Amino acid sequence: MTKRKMFLRMITASLLRRRSRMLIALLSIAVGATILSGLVTIYIDVPRQMGAQFRSYGANMIILPGEEGSLTGAVLEEAMQVIPSENIVGATPYRYVRLDMPSRQQSFTTAGTDFDEVRKTSPYFSVEGEYPQNRREIMVGKEVAETIGVRLGSSIELSYKPLASFEGEASADWVPGAALLGSSEGFNEAVLNVSAVLDEEGKISEIEVDALSQTENIGSLVGTDKAFLDQFLGKSLPLTLGEDVDALSGATISSQAVVDALNSSRSRENARLSENKEHYTVAGILSTGGEEEAYIYMSLEDLTRLTQEEIMDVAELSVSASAEELEGYAANIQEEYPALTARLVKRLAKSEASVLSKLQALVFLVTAVVLALTLICVSTTMMAVVSERRREIGLRKALGASDGSIRHEFLGEGMFLGGLGGLLGGLLGFAFAQMVSVHVFGSSITFQPLLLPITIIVSMAISAVSCQLPIKKAVAIDPAIVLKGE
């Protein structure tokens, strides 16, 4: 039998036959190694997980129509070919229009969209009831629902008033006694309607403003504020805001819209002002905790039918790609389709990076603390082991063991424990990471084969360090104790 064989036989016998104490040391190493390998596994896998997670927090790219040109479904589809289709998680069109609710004399921003895509790009939308599936079904934001008091299944009428369209010069219609109609885009591009009557001298004798579409209690006051409206009486068209009439304070844009509507007004006979109305059923109520709660949502088809215009204002895209790749896609779209603007949703990309770096710091901190605790625990246990084995160590020295042999044997036992604990911890750590991943991220994790040997080596190193003080104590034991009775 070689010395090496005897050495291994001694240290394995020590571990296997004197279980209790060594089990504690083994356990603490295994726990430390479990947390170490688990955290590192999660840490390695997290960027992938976080990517998916963040994409589920909404779109990371938006496409808008440029200065000239408009965004339609066909244009969008073409532009999206720049991005590999398997990377596109979802692409949601939005068109925003102010619609009036005649029964409530209020108006709301309404978004026309594709609900199948909304699910993909805005998975955090929490919908009570259902996403609209059929024609004339809508989803209302929680805030809207509370304001107007609707519930699931309620029916509401929404109307769209397009800009009045005319042929020829407006001023031709401004004859004494004429009843005029005009409209203009006010705040938020919402249409505001004005009707007026001219007296025998061609001056305004009556005026009525429908400003329901304007901001409640601000812009909408241009339709009710008597002092503001009285200014117009006795004035001739065209008018200039600030000279002929003063703006209603706080509502300059709406005031300007009233003036614009009058300046473009035509006689009732000549104005083609068709108001479209439809009844809709509330299929779902949307809660997001954000501004979306103030909107009404309907399918883009319903909105197109109501407005007779087939365009969209913006498309929100959720793309599975790194920040650099995303920038590349946006630049390509910009280059190939100059009529479009592609932008990244910067806020999310940034917060992704900052959450990652915070997570990294956390993982490092927890790992350091766990390693320190393991170090202390193993060191303490080994210290107790040395005390427990004083007589044995004394005996070994009496039998001729040098300090080097004693050091070697304890280190051997420590490294063996470290290796075993590391192996155990490496495997348990994967299970731990898998559990965390499934519970927190809802997806499984890939096994990192390299992590097992690394965990074993780190565990062995830690237990080697932990053994230094106990070894010092063991080496200092006086062999003479074996001749002294207890």
Next chain:
Amino acid sequence: MALLELKNISKIYGDLKALDNVSIRVEKGEWVAIMGPSGSGKSTMMNIIGCMDKPTMGEVLLSGVDISKETARSLTDIRRDKIGLIFQQFHMVTYLTAVENVMVSQYYHSMPDEEEALEALGRVGLRDRARHLPSQLSGGEQQRVCVARALINHPELILADEPTGNLDETNENIVLGLFRQLHNEGTTLIVVTHDPEVAEAAQRTIVLEHGRVAREVINENFGK
């Protein structure tokens, strides 16, 4: 030249002279017993002879070489190469089997050799107990394993401190028989004992009192 010679050694702990100017000679192949009341310095002397301690004063000559000034490291080497130790409390490695305990001594000395270790166990009548752990052996059996362990490396000098102190009559006789064999093979033996019967088995008895050699008695009946 004597195998061992203590020249005027003293061991002083504070005010206490555990050994006080002791001089003794032990020839090669001799079997010497050391007796004396508790606290008279027997174990202190054995520690010094066994290279586990150094005297405060005086010289210790082992095969003519003064070891009293050696470093702990070279004392370990000397002990390993020349001395076999047997203790009152046996002292076995609790988690190793009988044969492994014998092999530990080989391991530190030179090379573990299981066959040789088993032979040594055979010599003390425990070959069939070789795979037993100390907890599975009686006190007498444990002490016999320790004798096997002490003789495995063929030391020039075997030191035994109260080897039969914890044994019954039967096992005491077995151990004494083993000592007799070792003596016949030429091994030098120094045995500390309280037991007059054990002392009488030796050629010569040195009696310590208060750290001094009180007297020496030659055993007239030795070998009869």
